[in-house]
Amino acid sequence: MIQKLLPFLTLIALFVGLSIASPDHFLTQTNLSSVVRQTAVINLMALGMTLVIISGGIDLSVGAILAMGGLMGTKMMEKGYPIGLGVFIGILTGCFCGLVNGFLTTRLKINPFIVTLGTLGIIRGTTLIISNGLPVHEIPQAFSFLGEGNFLGVPFVLWVLVSCAVAVHIVLEHTRLGRYAFSIGSNPDAAYYAGIPVAFHTTAVYAICGALTGLGGMIEASRLMTGQPTAGQGYELQAIAAVVIGGGSLRGGEGSVVGTLIGAFIMGLLANGSDLLGISPYLQQAIIGAVIILAVSVDELRKRKTSRT
């Protein structure tokens, strides 16, 4: 039980440790808000990635989807369409990319690692072609509210994140889609033999992941107030890391929303704490890498203890 709670305890320990080590800077509203804002984008992607990983897949293209979503959304705004429509287009773009991933994985029966490695390149390349490599700057000022604004005293992105997390949690634990994701990830053959529409649900999972990533892309664009065709590089690995630290298994069939949130916040606090304590960003990367390995080995030990073989 202790070991199952370990990610959560680590998060608390980090929080308490940083409060003690850097009381003047860490426990301020500005700093905590900025942690939330920084982590929100990775968090949203990680929520989608949780679904994908539970269903036994993986999505390496989310970083590229983030950029394409952000670019398409801001391009709409540049052309004078309302902000709401721009955000919607960003999400829709992400959703479409996810559909393509799902379609290729299920219809051509190609390993998702390969499919999304390919679409990573295709989506990033397409984004660069559409934008000619140039960022979108002409964005209405009001758009910055999405990434930087406050609502009822807390960052607006926190509301967005919490709503998405609750929604994904409900999907996972209380809907057929979620149950099928677990079944497919746990044993795809048994799911197929049981008459579960495996291809449909796998595709749906990738589409949801794409949509959440598109939303993340809009938040990223809003924070930077540009639509960057090069945004989100390397984010896919952070999203996967958050899921894995939170107890998700790359073999499929395991993972939870709460775990993923904790995983993403552990990485966010590690980065923030290192900044505050003046630890070099080079060492930061190594620390986060070590945490990933540590988290997974603890989890493996726990599983080995509870099962006989």
Place this chain on the structure above:
Amino acid sequence: MLLELRGIQKRFGGVTALKDGNLTVDAGEVHLLLGENGAGKSTLMKIVAGLYRPDGGEMLWKGAKASFTSPAAASAAGIAMVHQESLLAPHLTVAENIFLGREERLPLGWVNRRWIQTAAKLLIEAHHFPLQADWRVERLSPAGKQLVEICRAIQHGSSLLIFDEPTSSLSEAETKEVFRIVRALRNRNMGVIYITHRLEELRAVGDRVTILRDGETVHTSALKEIPTEKIIQHMVGRPIGSLYSRQPQTPGEELLRVEGVTRKPLLNNVSLSVRAGEIVGLAGLVGAGRTELCRAIFGLDALDSGSVHLAGKAVRVSSPREAVSNGLALIPEDRQKTGLATALPIGHNLTAADLAKVSRMGFFLDHAAEKQLAGEYIQRLRIRCDSHRQLAGRLSGGNQQKVVIAKWLVRGARVFLFDEPTRGIDVGAKVEVYEVMDELARSGAAILMVSSELPELLQVADRILVMRRGTLTGELPGRTTQEEIMRLATLHDGGTLIGEQVREQ
């Protein structure tokens, strides 16, 4: 005395797998190790083979105290194990597998392929094995793979060979071939430990017998001195009604009709019919096309020609999804791989084929309804478990099989295809599976049952169809004999079966 085990103990976490394991094996004998699933046979053998360390007791190897810390150490001492699941490298050839890890050492890790090839060829020929040194292992049948493992053991100069249920995936003819080889090994003065579930095959091969129950050795004697009923009694711990027998009933309307089903080269113009309340057995050697027929009916493989009729209506079944929605159910040969999600709770497995039953508005799950439904079926099929939240993989083989069956009951299936329903299941639990099948038949289901265990078919089936190389060769009444079935299954069949399968692939 080759091997002596005294009071071996082994615990896994809180579970005691072995309390008091005792066993002696002499050179030149085949020693049968019997017991139900979970009795500790495999654990005891894994300790001998260096895969597990014992928590207590002692092991004497050739008269001296021994404790193997790794499979390599046991193998170096002359102990080899042929595992239930093949532990070979599938992409390498037979020869490469035989010499894997034992290649002649040349500079720079260079491998002398020609030498390996020739040495393997000599070894295979010396024992008259139906193998070729340059065949790729992935293309071999389970029996062929076991032969490769046996070759490995002989090549390593082992003096003790452990077989862990070698025949559980073999046909009768292949089993005979394995027996011939086991006897040959005995004649070369090797010691053989032979674990099995199939009581009917004991007499063909064993000299002495040791029976384990609940982690303790309860009986050791010469095989000749103990009748089969007594063996069963020792295994189960109580006398059971000698063998299962079933009261057939008058069949109702025809539920499943298969007409001229062909899928080259494995199925050729197969026609059959199963009526409500009937259990029809499907016998044949491994590779005869029985599993393929089930797969084709269930929509897993496309048909070249032929048709499937359910309750008098022709249906096009091109995916399991369509099969399931037409009331078909497949209890597959390999439970763990295709029947169950072992890492998920029992409850999830039970409702996997019909989530709609426990959904609201077609999308949201009703956990309370699921719990109730699961409880109902756990009770109805007497699935022994802690609760519906227990992971399916933690159940015994028999109870796992009941979960697979219950999944289809939840769905309300009416035509059941059972493919080797009792493979790897305890003697006691087998009877429970038969009882469930009988109940199904009584409630009006039509059952087609594939089995390689002839006594089982004779006990359970109302009629028996026999297949050979993709065609039906005959139909026999339920009260026929094993000899009659084998005659139809092997009709005009010369040649060695293992080799034949490889060529057909």
